Amino acid sequence: MTINASSLDEDLTSPNHSSFLHQNDHPEPILISKKLTTSDNYSSWRRSIMIALNAKNKLKIVIGEITKPTVDSNIKALCDRTNHMIISWILNTITDQIANSLSFINSSSNLWKELQEHYSQLDGHNIYQLANEISQLKQGNCTVEIYYQKLKGYWDELDALEAPYMCTCTCNCENGEVNGEMEQRKWLI
Incomplete structure (x- = not known):
């Protein structure tokens, strides 16, 4: 089920809103201690980052269950800011060699898909x-x-x-x- 972000307009200040960012949320914190280094540790990294993102109520955005708002939506700026925050959190849990090649992806869900396509291949x-x-x-x-x-x-x-x-x-x-x-x-x- 995909939820349209504009249907969440009514409760923007609630921590239950997927785009809500707490005052302590900023791009620098590392959500998990392990870093994605190769496909060898992808499955454990993925599990850890999914737990962390779910704890922050952002997993639905990353896996694409919540679609981006339209250009004229009053929450577009908030959703864009949240999207960029999530991207920074994910990139902070990846080695520099991998993160450098992914730093120009503008959507957290596209970043997630790219990582999944590259690293989750059954080996x-x-x-x-x-x-x-x-x-x-x-x-x-x-x-x-x-x-x-x-x-x-x-x-x-x-x-x-x-x-x-x-x-x-x-x-x-x-x-x-x-x-x-x-x-x-x-x-x-």
């Missing part, structure tokens, strides 16, 4: 390495809790790389159930 090598790490993992001298957290971390990262097919239809199909069964079998193996 068979990364999937192989994770599957190998999982199969080679031994408890050794670790406690059960530490062993479990390592294993779970690998599984979560693998799941992020191999995003399962999500059924979005409104019928009562069995895709969700089939995906769940496939995941359970994968974990068992």
